[in-house]
Amino acid sequence: MLAVPGVPSGTSRSLAEEILSIARSELPGLDARVGFVDGDDGEFPALQSVLTQAAADRTSRAAAATAAIEAAAAEAVEAGAEAAEVEAEAEAARRRIEEAPLAVVVPLLAGPDGAQMRRIRQAVLESGSGAELTDVLGPHPLLAEAVHVRLSEAGLARADRARLFTVATAADGIILAAMGGEEAVQAAGITGMLLAARLAVPVLSAGLDEEGAVTRAAEQLREAGSRQLALAPCLIGPEIPEGLLESAVREADCQASEPLGSYTAVGRLVASTYAAKLGIAQRSPQGAQAH
Secondary structure, eight states, X not given: OEEEOXXXXXXXXXXXXXXXXXXXHHSTTOOOOEEETTOOSSSSOBHHHHHHHHHHHHXXXXXXXXXXXXXXXXXXXXXXXXXXXXHHHHHHHHHHHHTSOOOEEEEOOSSOOXXXXXXXXXXXXXXXXXXXXXXXXXXXXHHHHHHHHHHHHXXXXXXXXXXXXXXXXXXXEEEEEEOSSHHHHHHHHHHHHXXXXXXXXXXXXXXTTSTTHHHHHHHHHHHTTOOSEEEEEOSOSTTSOTTHHHHHHHHHTOEEOOOOTTOXXXXXXXXXXXXXXXXXXXXXXXXXXXX
């Protein structure tokens, strides 16, 4: 279950579905659904409602499977099989059904956000589904990769370190934007260190939702000698209030890359976060540790 924060929209729904498509390619057979933290139960189903329905679906499937097991066991006994042996096999099959994992909720958040996580946790509890909640997706090396790619797509960074040519518009200072308070900024700082190593330019993290924080980071970078700055959101996208990113760009007088969106690494992180919660063995993406 992917918990999508922010104001629901067709854009955020499409983005979430694209991310889940990537996650399914990593974990074939994954029953993945989207629930909106601020859903309306109409066009955009609320997380709590989706969890409740998922629990009901699981109960129905378990009942049907149990009935099928019992019918098969009865047929086996009639055909001459040892009753005790058949019942033991049926009991083992019933236990596997009962022990099958409940829903797992993965927040579509790149970093810690106490307010959003409290709302998601409350929706999980009120759904009565018994679902488990994972941590957020970052910090993680794959997020640094995703930010790098978005910067290169905007012409603000080299595509990779192996290419020796320079990009004329490349930024010589990066402001890594986060949301969710001081903890989120600190977590973004870890991703920022990885990004700085990739780009060989200074990177400072700042709270996009903290008034004046991006401007102060820009001033600090300029005082240190940077002249061509870029604002890089270490954010998925749906959680960003409309107009907030554009306002920060104007105030800091810099260029900006796009949010991470449905970049492949985000889908892979959703899959690995889900798998880690259930203890499912999954090969870690090359060059990164599973989260």
